[in-house]
Every structure is written in C-alpha cells, then in structure tokens.
Amino acid sequence: MNGKLEIAGRAFASRLIVGTGKFSSGDAMRVALDASGTEMVTVALRRVDLDASGGPDILEFIDRNRYLLLPNTSGAIDAAEAVRLARLARAMGLPDWVKLEVTPDPRYLLPDPVETLKAAEQLVADGFIVLPYCSADPVLCKHLEEAGCATVMPLGSWIGSNQGLRTRDAIKIIVEQASVPVVVDAGLGAPSHAAAAMEMRPRRRRPSRASWIRSDLRGDPCTHTGTGAGRVRDARHRSGCLSRSGQTCRFSRSRRLRRPDRATRGCPS
Amino acid sequence: MYAPLYLSNECLTTCTYCGFAKGLPIARKTLSVAQSLREGEFLRARGYRHVLLLTGEHQKLTGVDFLGEHVGALRALFPQISLEVQVWNEDEYRRLAAAGVDGVVIYQETYDPDSYARFHVAGKKRDYEFRLGGPERAARAGIRRLGIGALLGLHEPWREDAIALAAHALHLLKVAWRQELAVSVPRIRPSASGYSPEHPVTDRELAQLICALRLVLPDTGIVMSTREAPGFRDALVPLGVTHTSAGSHTDPGGYTEPGEAEGQFEVDDTRAPEEVADALRALGYEPVWKDWDALMRAGV
Ligand code: SF4
Numbered sequence: 001m002n003g004k005l006e007i008a009g010r011a012f013a014s015r016l017i018v019g020t021g022k023f024s025s026g027d028a029m030r031v032a033l034d035a036s037g038t039e040m041v042t043v044a045l046r047r048v049d050l051d052a053s054g055g056p057d058i059l060e061f062i063d064r065n066r067y068l069l070l071p072n073t074s075g076a077i078d079a080a081e082a083v084r085l086a087r088l089a090r091a092m093g094l095p096d097w098v099k100l101e102v103t104p105d106p107r108y109l110l111p112d113p114v115e116t117l118k119a120a121e122q123l124v125a126d127g128f129i130v131l132p133y134c135s136a137d138p139v140l141c142k143h144l145e146e147a148g149c150a151t152v153m154p155l156g157s158w159i160g161s162n163q164g165l166r167t168r169d170a171i172k173i174i175v176e177q178a179s180v181p182v183v184v185d186a187g188l189g190a191p192s193h194a195a196a197a198m199e200m201r202p203r204r205r206r207p208s209r210a211s212w213i214r215s216d217l218r219g220d221p222c223t224h225t226g227t228g229a230g231r232v233r234d235a236r237h238r239s240g241c242l243s244r245s246g247q248t249c250r251f252s253r254s255r256r257l258r259r260p261d262r263a264t265r266g267c268p269s
Numbered sequence: 270m271y272a273p274l275y276l277s278n279e280c281l282t283t284c285t286y287c288g289f290a291k292g293l294p295i296a297r298k299t300l301s302v303a304q305s306l307r308e309g310e311f312l313r314a315r316g317y318r319h320v321l322l323l324t325g326e327h328q329k330l331t332g333v334d335f336l337g338e339h340v341g342a343l344r345a346l347f348p349q350i351s352l353e354v355q356v357w358n359e360d361e362y363r364r365l366a367a368a369g370v371d372g373v374v375i376y377q378e379t380y381d382p383d384s385y386a387r388f389h390v391a392g393k394k395r396d397y398e399f400r401l402g403g404p405e406r407a408a409r410a411g412i413r414r415l416g417i418g419a420l421l422g423l424h425e426p427w428r429e430d431a432i433a434l435a436a437h438a439l440h441l442l443k444v445a446w447r448q449e450l451a452v453s454v455p456r457i458r459p460s461a462s463g464y465s466p467e468h469p470v471t472d473r474e475l476a477q478l479i480c481a482l483r484l485v486l487p488d489t490g491i492v493m494s495t496r497e498a499p500g501f502r503d504a505l506v507p508l509g510v511t512h513t514s515a516g517s518h519t520d521p522g523g524y525t526e527p528g529e530a531e532g533q534f535e536v537d538d539t540r541a542p543e544e545v546a547d548a549l550r551a552l553g554y555e556p557v558w559k560d561w562d563a564l565m566r567a568g569v
Contacts, residue, residue: 021555022555023555024549024550024553024555025550025555045562045565046560046561046565047557047559047560048559049318049559075560075561075562075565076565077413077447081565081566084564084565084566088564104447105446105447106447106448106449107442107446107488107489108488
C-alpha cells in the first residue's frame with residue numbers, strides 16, 4: 001500500500017476513513033483522529049446542528065483544514081431523505097462530498113439497494129462526490145459506478161457487528177470488477193480485518209485503480225456539459241463515451257471498457 | 270439524552286396509580302403555546318435537542334389540534350419531538366406525523382388484561398386492545414420511533430409483564446421493521462394517587478430485567494428515566510441502557526414556573542443534565558444530545 005489512494009481526483013496518503021460516533025468526548029475524538037493518521041473523517045449529519053443555531057456540535061472538534069469532512073446521510077430511510085440531507089449539508093457550507101447511506105431498517109442498518117442507487121443518481125447529477133455505502137453486491141456496485149459514484153463502499157458485515165469480512169467472496173468480485181476505489185465500510189472490528197480488506201487485490205496484475213481514474217481524467221472533455229473540472233460529476237457520462245476529438249471522455253469512468261460499439265451507449269447527447 | 274416536557278396534567282381518565290387521575294384534588298394546568306415555548310427554550314439552553322411531550326388524557330383540552338399547535342411551535346427549537354399522550358387512530362397519528370412528531374411512546378402499563386381492567390377503571394384508556402394496537406397504528410402512519418413499556422408494580426408477578434413486554438417488542442420488530450424501537454420498565458413512584466405496590470420490584474430484580482431485555486433484544490433501545498436513584502441509574506447504564514433523561518420535572522410548566530401544578534410522580538434523580546452527561550462520560554459513554562433531524566423529512 002505504498003501508492004496514494006485517489007478518489008475523484010483527490011489523493012489521500014491514508015486509506016483509513018474514520019467515523020465520529022461512540023467517543024466519550026469531543027477531545028477524545030480529536031486525539032483519536034490525530035493518532036489514526038486519517039485524512040478523511042465522516043460525520044453523521046443527523047448529529048450536526050443543521051440549523052447552525054449554536055450549542056454543542058461535533059464539528060467543533062474536527063480540524064477542517066486537516067481532514068476532508070465526509071458528511072454521511074445515516075438515518076435516511078429513502079432516496080428523498082438522503083438527497084434532502086446532502087443538500088442541507090451543502091447549504092450550510094459542508095463539502096459536496098457525501099457518504100450516502102440509505103438504511104430503512106434501523107436494526108441492522110442494511111442499505112436499501114434500490115433507494116441508494118436512486119439517491120446516487122440524483123446526487124451525482126447535483127454535482128456531489130458520492131461515496132455510497134452498499135450491500136456487497138457486485139452488480140449493484142457496477143450500477144453505482146455507472147451512475148457516477150466516486151467509490152463503492154460494500155459492507156464487510158453488518159454495521160457494528162465487528163464480524164470482519166463475512167462478505168469476502170463478494171468483495172473479491174467487486175474489487176475485480178471495479179473501476180473506482182472499493183472501500184469496505186462496515187463490520188470491521190479489528191485491525192486485522194482492515195488489513196485483510198486492504199490485501200484484497202484484483203487477480204490480474206494492473207496499475208492501481210487510483211491511477212486508472214487519473215488516466216481517465218487525462219482525456220479532453222466530451223461534449224457533455226455540466227461537469228466540474230477534474231471531477232466525475234455527471235451521471236450522464238457513461239463508460240467509454242467519446243470526446244469531441246474521438247478520445248474517451250475524461251469524465252468517463254471506464255476507460256478500459258472503451259469499445260466502438262459502446263462508445264455512445266447511454267451518452268446523454 | 271431527552272427531556273420530558275409536560276404540557277398538561279388535565280385528565281378525564283382514572284388510572285388508580287397515577288397522580289393526574291380524574292377526580293384527584295390537585296392543582297391542574299395546561300400550558301399555552303407561549304408557555305411551552307418558554308419551557309422549550311429552557312431545555313434547549315441546557316443542551317437538549319430531543320423533547321418528549323406529555324399530557325394526560327383530555328379529549329377537548331389536549332387533542333390532536335392542541336398537540337399539533339405545540340409541536341409546530343416547538344419544532345423551531347427541537348429537531349426531534351416525541352409524544353407520550355393518549356393513543357390515537359391511524360389518521361390522527363398521520364396528522365401528528367405531518368405536524369412534525371417523530372416518536373410515540375405508549376406504555377401498556379400491564380399486559381395482563383385482568384390487572385389492566387383493575388387499574389384502569391374509567392376513561393378512554395380502559396380499552397386494552399386499542400392501546401395495545403397503538404404502536405402499530407403509529408408505525409403505519411409514518412411515526413419513526415416507537416417506545417413501549419410496562420409499569421412495574423402493577424401486575425404480580427412482574428415477570429409475566431416483563432415477558433409480555435419482550436414478546437410485544439419482538440412482534441413490533443417484525444411488523445414495524447422501519448421503526449426504531451425502545452423499551453422501558455419504569456417502577457411505580459410515589460404520587461398524589463397514594464398507590465404503592467404490595468411487593469415492589471427490587472433494585473436487584475430490575476437489574477436482572479435490564480440484563481434479560483438486553484439479551485432478548487440486543488439492538489433495541491432501553492430507556493431509564495429519572496424515576497431511579499442517581500447511583501443506581503449510573504450502575505444500570507453498562508447493562509444496556511441507551512436512552513436517559515435528566516433534570517426532569519413532571520409538572521406542567523415545572524422548568525420555568527415550578528410549584529404551580531402537581532407533578533405526575535416524584536423523580537428520584539435530580540441531577541442537572543450536564544451532571545448526568547458527565548457521569549456517562551466517566552463511564553466511557555458518549556452522551557448524544559442530537560440523533561435525528563426532522564429537517565430530513567421532506568414536507569416537514
Ligand atoms: S396514566 Fe395517563 S391517562 Fe391515566 S390518569 Fe394518569 S395521565 Fe390520566
């Protein structure tokens with residue numbers, strides 16, 4: 001794991017994304033974040049004072065110059081709620097990166113695949129960098145990737161269960177097929193679980209996925225508008241869509257899938 | 270962390286163990302919207318973002334319109350609002366959900382139909398079945414959080430009620446799978462009713478019950494209110510308690526105009542909210558003041 005992790009054009013020296021729940025105090029959290037070496041911290045929007053009216057607030061304890069704040073939509077039970085929450089977060093000045101969580105079942109917090117995909121499409125269209133928490137379902141992960149998500153985040157086991165990589169075999173397929181970084185999101189209960197996740201490599205030897213994304217971004221822009229510089233922002237850019245000069249669009253997410261017969265399929269123009 | 274906010278102690282029902290029961294010669298009070306906002310501001314300044322609104326059962330004074338009006342005003346202060354009031358039909362719950370109610374608490378008090386009839390002698394609450402079906406109706410109407418409970422000290426043996434409560438919870442986990450569920454096992458406290466149980470549930474038995482509930486319902490919330498003594502409450506937290514109140518008043522207007530009306534029962538833990546939060550931190554737990562935001566819900 002020498003190379004940097006790259007998500008949506010941003011490089012991270014640490015591959016650890018740290019949450020903000022279950023700390024006994026804000027100070028304890030601050031120390032833990034520091035010790036972890038993480039560069040990305042996810043925070044549940046439902047715990048943030050969204051009306052910004054003062055009072056105790058978790059955001060006070062996170063140095064936003066040091067960490068990328070990754071707001072998450074935990075608590076949302078459908079796409080509409082997740083989208084609404086992400087938009088509220090952006091309106092209050094939080095980053096437009098969002099860890100998408102749609103969990104209608106509050107007991108096991110299992111992600112709703114249908115609503116997650118729906119929300120992902122909407123949020124990508126809105127210009128968010130979307131990192132969706134999802135089931136370890138390889139087909140769903142491909143759909144999310146094609147919707148324009150910057151990563152896929154399959155669960156290792158149920159949230160909070162500490163059972164490790166129970167979905168190992170499915171995650172192997174997801175890693176094998178992914179053109180975006182794969183982040184194992186839930187159920188890890190020991191450092192060895194995280195290490196095992198990071199050791200999962202695609203079977204074929206090839207450049208790291210992060211560098212694929214960079215090569216995707218090297219092409220010139222396609223005719224599709226509404227994109228932000230250097231970011232995969234528009235769900236309409238499908239695998240292998242072509243730029244004006246006939247090259248793969250730089251916002252297309254699967255340069256390796258470039259094939260003439262696929263070139264325009266799904267392109268909004 | 271949540272705070273109870275009593276809106277009224279008027280009641281047309283007679284539950285023989287309750288300090289608000291109809292006919293008891295107590296000072297009664299129903300808050301105006303302005304008064305409940307004052308109470309709300311007091312609680313918000315102490316850190317609360319989740320408030321539990323309570324009333325007695327008075328169809329005219331504290332009906333759905335009254336609740337909707339107060340919820341509408343308090344929404345500006347609290348991202349999470351729950352109700353512990355009389356039970357309603359599905360349409361009425363739908364109206365309350367639309368007004369901004371996120372959670373509904375309905376204690377069956379006792380699950381034994383004979384004991385239930387003995388303690389609930391007059392009023393709307395006499396209908397055992399209607400009350401038992403309340404949480405499911407609320408869930409169907411879109412209420413997100415459900416609380417159920419048994420009042421320990423009514424039916425004997427209390428273990429029968431404990432088992433029935435667990436069975437009710439397990440049933441709700443199946444039929445109301447989208448709802449967050451919490452259970453509560455309050456013990457009877459002294460009140461104006463003068464009722465006291467013949468064989469009160471002991472501390473030891475309550476601790477055993479909390480352990481049993483945690484084993485049967487590993488992912489369900491367990492509520493512990495200020496009815497219990499400070500040291501005992503702190504000791505129960507590591508056994509699985511997840512929801513707690515602090516600095517509570519059980520009389521309407523009791524935070525800003527104390528002493529004007531009778532409380533429902535005496536609280537035992539009188540520590541300030543921040544003291545209770547400190548005690549939780551000392552035990553290694555995170556006191557969570559805000560865990561939900563009604564802004565998430567489209568149309569609210
Ligand atoms: S328990 Fe409720 S319904 Fe019964 S007397 Fe008390 S306030 Fe009224």
